[in-house]
Amino acid sequence: MIQSFRIKYLMAILILGIWGIAHQVHAQNSMGATSVAMGQTGVAIPNSNWSLFTNPALMSTNENRISFYGFRYVGIAEITDMAANLVSQTHWGTLGAGVHRYGFNLFSENRFLLAYKNNLDRFHYGASVSYTHVYQGGDYGTAGAIGFDAGLAAEITNDLWFGARATNLNQPSYGDTDEELPRELAAGLSYLLTPEALVTAEIVKDVMFPLSFRSGVQFEVIQSLFIRAGITTQPETYSFGFGYESNRWDVNFALQQHNPLGLSPALDLAVKF
DSSP states (O other), X not given: OHHHHXXXXXXHHHHHHHHHHHHXXXXXXOOSHHHHHTTTOOTTOTTXXXXXXXXXXXXXXXXXXXXEEEEEGGGOGGGEEEEEEEEEEETTEEEEEEEEEEEETTEEEEEEEEEEEEEETTEEEEEEEEEXXXXXXXXXXEEXXXXXXXXXXEEOSXXXXXXXXXXXXXXXXXXXXXXXXXXXXXXXXXXXXXXXXXXXXXXXXXXXXXXXXXXXXXXXXXXXXXXXXXXXXXXXXXXXXXXXXXXXXXXXXXXXXXXXXXXXXXXXXXXXX
């Protein structure tokens, strides 16, 4: 009985350690298998299914969408990212709602978001408010915090987009503690080299981690079928993936390699209506 408890305790420490590294690898603002495959870029990609997280200023303005996403860190079920979001068009602009969860029975974090976007010609702006709730097993209790994000984007030419995002501008912290939510600035470009080839580049600075450079490429090999690849620095990762996009639904898969953590798969599905 005691030995079984010790094994579970050691396993929990190991998982939390991996989770801590993975948390740096895969920031909570990088959602969707397309973003993972393209080096966790997305701050300047218009009409992405996961713009609500990556840059609310670039949520789709053409249609309503509901999307689902899963990312399993190095194959460990206990630290799987799961997310969903809904984007809806209204007379006042685009509205979005999302939920994100990761963790296991000893530690979990749940985040709920509401977002809004609009545009003035080629200039796009958006903002979101989130509530993050943390649960810690045993007698460590729970806590929550409210954060505010903002995003901007500009269509410089028909093929070139600029985007930027600021996360948790209000510097929120959990409950009465000094444990702050991650604060991050990101800016980047996306460029359509040809009708089939898209290139992205971003810089991301979390206040707790070194500056990270990220880049990705997407190529439409045949109509509606895409292959993707990307890299990141700080930490160093490599990724690739593929996806199929139709008028009614999208499905995307990605695989990310991190040294020394290993391979992490991602999958998402979106329905348009």
